Amino acid sequence: GIQVEQSPPDLILQEGANSTLRCNFSDSVNNLQWFHQNPWGQLINLFYIPSGTKQNGRLSATTVATERYSLLYISSSQTTDSGVYFCAVEPRDTDKLIFGTGTRLQVFP
Amino acid sequence: GAGVSQTPSNKVTEKGKYVELRCDPISGHTALYWYRQSLGQGPEFLIYFQGTGAADDSGLPNDRFFAVRPEGSVSTLKIQRTERGDSAVYLCASSQNRAFGELFFGEGSRLTVL
Numbered sequence: 001g002i003q004v005e006q007s008p009p010d011l012i013l014q015e016g017a018n019s020t021l022r023c024n025f026s027d028s029v030n031n032l033q034w035f036h037q038n039p040w041g042q043l044i045n046l047f048y049i050p051s052g053t054k055q056n057g058r059l060s061a062t063t064v065a066t067e068r069y070s071l072l073y074i075s076s077s078q079t080t081d082s083g084v085y086f087c088a089v090e091p092r093d094t095d096k097l098i099f100g101t102g103t104r105l106q107v108f109p
Numbered sequence: 110g111a112g113v114s115q116t117p118s119n120k121v122t123e124k125g126k127y128v129e130l131r132c133d134p135i136s137g138h139t140a141l142y143w144y145r146q147s148l149g150q151g152p153e154f155l156i157y158f159q160g161t162g163a164a165d166d167s168g169l170p171n172d173r174f175f176a177v178r179p180e181g182s183v184s185t186l187k188i189q190r191t192e193r194g195d196s197a198v199y200l201c202a203s204s205q206n207r208a209f210g211e212l213f214f215g216e217g218s219r220l221t222v223l
Contacts, residue, residue, distance in 0.1 A: 043214035099151030
């Protein structure tokens, strides 16, 4: 089945820093989404981005479907950005949304 | 409702018991999903409903797990003869109309099997 790998696995930042999270996937996909899981376990949808670039405030995401990767950019990080960031893909030949391994982000004041 | 609602938020049970977990999706969302998340892992797909029917139940780990959505809204995940390995957070999500459109997750039901 499809492999979804995220890097880095862990990231520690000081408030105000910028960061880039990467998601690589091993096969073509219909759909890609980025989620943030806060320290209380709530999963929040950040972007629905099968291709192209989207921005929402301090966050932006780019998916290059032909090269099988997506990037999530966080600018001017805040302590509330802490948590785990997951990318999830829908492979072309299934109806499942497969989650990646996650990037655990800690932002310190 | 305003968001996806899951009950109970926490459930502790003994090995061998039967458990039901409930999910109330966002009003009007026709697609509903169940995922399971173990500590330190990403969510793992269990089953997907489109309306009342299970469109894909290939993620259910074995026949002890069953889910229903009789009226196309609320769904119940049922686990028979629970085992310690079933301990996890069970997450429900819904999306509007299409398969795996933008997903909205509930806060999850944490199941602990002693």
